[in-house]
Amino acid sequence: MIKFRTRMIIALITLIIFVLVGIGLLLGQLLKNYLLDSLDDHSKIVILWSISLFLGLALIVIIILGLKITSRYTKPIVEATNVAIELTKGNYRARTRVDQLDETGMLGSSINRLAQNLQELVKTQEMQHDRLKALIENMGAGLVFIDSRGYINLINKGFIDIFQVSPSDYLNKLYYEVIEEEEISGLIAEVFRTEKKVNKQILIPLFIERKYFVVYGVPIIGTNNVWKGVLLVFHDITELKKLEQMRKDFVANVSHELKTPVTSIKGFAETLLDGAMNNKETLEAFLSIILKESDRLQTLIQELLDLSKIEQQGFQLAMQDLDLHTLLEEVITLLNGKAQTKGIHLELISKQQQVIIKGDVDRLKQVFINLIANAITYTPAGGEVKVILLEHGENVRIHVKDSGVGIKKEEIPRIFERFYRVDRARSRNSGGTGLGLAIVKHLIEAHHGQISVRSELGEGSEFIIELKKE
Missing domain, CATH: 3.30.450.20 (PAS domain)
Incomplete structure (x- = not known):
């Protein structure tokens, strides 16, 4: 376009020069034929210079007018053309300069509006594309x-x-x-x-x-x-399937655990009513079994209620300052009789006589009673159970270590499941429900703590609880 404009200007100036030269030659011929013969030499020179000066001035004026016309009309068209080319390349930010309100100015304004509309349209499309992409990529x-x-x-x-x-x-x-x-x-x-x-x-x-x-x-x-x-x-929907299976297992396990003591109670009661109650020894033995099964049933129902309460969304702990050393001493005093009955040495090992933390006294007491009672249950006569209290900066660790039967490595991940028992026969004979460790895990997590297990089959087990002081 620039070359075209340059060529047009050159052609226009050349045409004007030819026209002026032709006019000059025509005037010179006319003057020569009609006027110059009657004038002296000085007058001839003055007239010729005047004509030449006039023609020169006319040429200059015509060139200036040509350049102004070219600048006024050709340049805006060139700029509009360049902007149109940029738009075809996808550069919708390109704009042309609008200096006048004539036809060329209207052309520039129209192209600018077109570019702005295209830019807004592309921007809207990009936003919609980004939203759609984000939705597709993150739809879960x-x-x-x-x-x-x-x-x-x-x-x-x-x-x-x-x-x-x-x-x-x-x-x-x-x-x-x-x-x-x-x-x-x-x-x-x-x-x-x-x-x-x-x-x-x-x-x-x-x-x-x-x-x-x-x-x-x-x-x-x-x-x-x-x-x-x-x-x-x-x-x-894997998690939903797991929850569904967990619900089925829970119902089946609860039904089984409730059925066993109820069947025993009913059976022995019917036997007594059939005449066995007349024998004092039989009566005492059967009533002892009924009492034991009733206690087991009561424990199961209480633990089910506790677990249900703990798992509720609105469950809250009664947090307060407590001395963990004193709490563990109370639990050991409570369970020492059971340990002595089996000939098990139960002791608390702690370098500190006072360890203050924030926690729920009753719930932590429930946790330690459960863990230490389990350790006594699964430790054979003559063994030992150690409760070790250690401080680690802002945390406190409690180790419950026994010299019992231990746990198989593949069973460790499952011991905190509800109703899961490592040794079903021993658990049932000891009155265990299979809910104790599930309750322990929930209560420790409610205290924002952690519980882990170390165990080797035949070499005992060690439960490690870590709690924050605050």
């Missing part, structure tokens, strides 16, 4: 889009995190070539075939665990019934 479920030809066009972050796959292994590949699970491939094929929504619960083994998913297959149909493809959504 795995998402896969398969086009109408069966090629995978999109997988989101949720799908990548769930299945630990690389996008390059899936994108632009046929779904039945990369999706190994036959149930998922069959679901996709069913959506393609029926063009209807399909959902299934699918169990998929992933690495070392099995996960449950609800998989939704949705046909994507555009305007004019144009088939776009299939959208797959994976919802992980």
Whole structure:
């Protein structure tokens, strides 16, 4: 455009020069034929210089006018053209300068408005694209889009995190070539075939665990019934399945634990009513068993109530300053008789005579009674149980260590589950319910503490509780 403007100016000036030269030659010829012959030499020179000066001035004025006209009309058009070129390249921030309100100014203003509208439109599209991308990537479920030809066009972050796959292994590949699970491939094929929504619960083994998913297959149909493809959504319901199984196990275990003492009580009561009560020794023995089973039943119900209360959302501890050393001494005094009956040496080891922490006295007492009683129960006669109290800066550690039967390594992760028993026969004979350690764990976590276990089969166990002083 600049070359065109330069050539046009040169052509215009050349044309003007030719015109002026032609006019000059014409005037000179006329003057020569009609006027110069009658004038003297001095007059001739003056006239010729006057004509030349006039023609020169006229040429200068014409050139100046040409440049002004070019600057007024050609330059705005060039700038508008350059802005239009930038817009075609995607640079929607380009603008042309508007100095006048004539036709060229209106052209520049129109192009500027067009550029502004395009910029706002692109900005809106980018915002919508970012929102859609953020929604897809963070929707909390795995998402896969398969086009109408069966090629995978999109997988989101949720799908990548769930299945630990690389996008390059899936994108632009046929779904039945990369999706190994036959149930998922069959679901996709069913959506393609029926063009209807399909959902299934699918169990998929992933690495070392099995996960449950609800998989939704949705046909994507555009305007004019144009088939776009299939959208797959994976919802992980593994935790829900675990909770459901936990609920079933809990109901089954509670039913079993309640049934056993009730059956014993009912059986011995019926035997007594059938005539066994006439024998004093039998009567005392049966009543002792009924009392024992009643205590066991009462303990089970109380622990169920405690566990239910602890797990409630509004459960709160009665926090206060307490001396942990004094609390442990009280618990050991309470359980010392049980230990002596089995010939077990029970002792408290602590360098400090006073360890002040913030906690719930009754709940922590319940924790230590449970742990120390368990240690006595699972320690054979002649063994020992040590309770060690240590301070670690802002934390306090309590070790309950016994020389008992120990726990298998593979069973340690499960000992805090409700109703789980390492030795079911020994637990039932000792009146255990299988809820004690579950209650302990909940109460320690309610104190923002931690509990861990060290144990070797046949070498005893060590429960370690760590609590904050504040």
